Amino acid sequence: MNPIIVLGSGLAGYTVVRELRKLNRDIPITLVTRDGGDYYSKPTLSNAFAQHKDAAGLVLTRAADMAQQQNFTLLAHTEVRAINRENKQLDTSAGTLSYDKLVLALGADPIRIPLQGDAADEVLSVNDLDDYAKLREKLNAAKSIAIMGGGLIGCEFANDLAHAGFAVSVIDPGAYPLASLMPEPAGKQLLGPLAKLGVSWHFGTSISRMDKTANGYTLTLADGSSLQADLVLSAVGLRPRIALAQQAGLSVNRGITVNAQLCSSDAHIYALGDCAEIEGKVQPFVLPIMHAGRALARILNGEDTSVIFPVMPVVVKTPAHPVAVSPVARDEIGAWQELAMGNGAKMVFADAANKLRGFVLTGEFVGERNEMAKRLAG
Ligand SMILES: Cc1cc2nc3c(=O)[nH]c(=O)nc-3n(C[C@H](O)[C@H](O)[C@H](O)COP(=O)(O)OP(=O)(O)OC[C@H]3O[C@@H](n4cnc5c(N)ncnc54)[C@H](O)[C@@H]3O)c2cc1C
Structure with a gap:
């Protein structure tokens, strides 16, 4: 057989x-x-x-x-x-x-965004153990890191590397962190806590050129500004x-x-x-x-069955400002509502019939994840 x-x-x-x-x-x-x-x-x-x-x-x-x-x-x-x-x-x-x-x-x-410049093919991405080994090796000689993309993986690396003492820049064409997962008021909650750790944010632009210098890279951004970095990590999806x-x-x-x-x-x-x-x-x-x-x-094994997905919140590993989100499909019709804002955000997405379809909890509200998942399931 x-x-x-x-x-x-x-x-x-x-x-x-x-x-x-x-x-x-x-x-x-x-x-x-x-x-x-x-x-x-x-x-x-x-x-x-x-x-x-x-x-x-x-x-x-x-x-x-x-x-x-x-x-x-x-x-x-x-x-x-x-x-x-x-x-x-x-x-x-x-x-x-x-x-x-x-x-x-x-x-x-990993998606590769084509760049100009003589170092364009030196961008790293981390999607398996071998990639991580390569990143670790390069980090030995690095002090500053530019991260392309302020989504889940970009923010997680930004938190981890800034916490370890690197100067981290995040460059993203969107307007705020985690934009594909959550609405602006919630995503913006990450800005301050990660900046405090040493992350500098560059929204509304992207890297267009990457050129070698004596000991790192010069990055030219689409808005005309430039940055120096010892290492560039792509996290664009x-x-x-x-x-x-x-x-x-x-x-x-x-x-x-x-x-x-x-x-x-x-x-x-x-x-x-x-x-x-x-x-x-x-x-x-x-x-x-x-x-x-x-x-x-x-x-x-021969059973006649199907997969059934329960509510599955995604936890973003940004301890500087924790996040739990139950994302909403892009074509879902409805609106985000703010339930509470403080040292974090508590927001829900309700459809046209006012039925709960998703939520985001950040900072002080993240502990309400299980309760919110139950509400969503019911
Ligand atoms: C940095 C990072 C952080 C993440 N954090 C989270 C998180 O906090 N929470 C969360 O829910 N998800 C997270 N994810 C997502 C989650 O880890 C992935 O969804 C999951 O691990 C994917 O598993 P997979 O088996 O589908 O793919 P992979 O782990 O990529 O496995 C694919 C396998 O296919 C093999 N393969 C491919 N092509 C061939 C071929 N032609 N011939 C033979 N073998 C082949 C590869 O060698 C590999 O073994 C994260 C992802 C990344 C990259």
């Missing part, structure tokens, strides 16, 4: 494997990944520096131990180049593999890895499109995690991945 093949050793791939093993010790599983396959928690990448953790220190379980504990065949450092759906085979750097069912847990690629699926003729949109059974347009191929678009939504966060992983394990 051919195995279930899981592509990817991130949270999505490993959640499916672990959950499936809880239900079935015998079903053959092969996990193929182009990285080393070590198990780690990706969210720790953006708050590890101030905790003095290097990349090796973030590994929770070595790949070989995962394979032994969870009884699967591991093909690490193995790139999948193509999916041959007709023969249910994969073309990989380690040869051809046959599958019974295939799970795509391929993650997402992620793009689901859909190329393999697209080349195989699977249905894709922003992500690999799957239904509530996590099944793609091919009945033998499933997808979840950052690469997937589940019933029209890309949700690149830990909690949705864990729910999808549990549901998919049951489905692969």
Whole structure:
């Protein structure tokens, strides 16, 4: 019998494997990944520096131990180049593999914004352990860091690195931090507390050039101003890895499109995690991945079930000003309302029928997260 093949050793791939093993010790599983396959928690990448953790220190379980504990065949450092759906085979750097069912847990690629200048290709981004190792190494010789993007990942790195003593500049074309997750009065609450830590904010502009100097970079901004930095970190977003699926003729949109059974347009191929678009939504966060992983394990074990997502607030790791948000879809019709403002913000989003659709809590109000999630669910 051919195995279930899981592509990817991130949270999505490993959640499916672990959950499936809880239900079935015998079903053959092969996990193929182009990285080393070590198990780690990706969210720790953006708050590890101030905790003095290097990349090796973030590994929770070595790949070989995962394979032994969870009884699967591991093909690490193995790139999948193509999916041959007709023969249910994969073309990989380690040869051809046959599958019974295939799970795509391929993650997402950092978006690269094209820059001018002789250092344009020296921008770093951090989306896995190897990236983090590279960042750590470069930070040894750095004092000042420019971060492109004031979204979740940009703000988390800004807090972590400023807390560790670096001079951090955040450059973002929007008007305030976390603009894709929350309304202005809430996002602006982060400005003061992070500035106090040493973050300087540059909104309404972007980096257009990056040139080398004797000991760092000169950054020219679109508004004509310039900045010096020893290191530039891009945190402008992620793009689901859909190329393999697209080349195989699977249905894709922003992500690999799957239904509530996590099944793609091919009945033998499933997808979840950052690469997937589940019933029209890309949700690149830990909690949705864990729910999808549990549901998919049951489905692969033969159960007729679907994923159901509860209210899943996102906690932004900015201890200088903590944030919990239950985001609202961009096309949702309704309005944000301020319930309380002080050393933080408490805001809710209500639809046309005055039904609660989302919330944001920052600073002193963040402790009300569970209560607010209950209100949202009810
Ligand atoms: C810095 C940072 C901080 C974050 N903080 C939070 C947070 O606080 N809260 C939260 O909810 N979420 C957070 N997230 C998001 C969350 O971590 C991700 O949504 C999640 O880890 C994605 O898991 P994944 O398994 O889908 O993808 P990945 O972890 O990217 O795994 C993809 C896997 O696919 C493999 N792969 C890709 N292409 C191929 C190929 N062709 N052949 C073989 N293997 C391949 C890769 O090697 C990798 O093993 C954060 C993300 C980042 C980057």
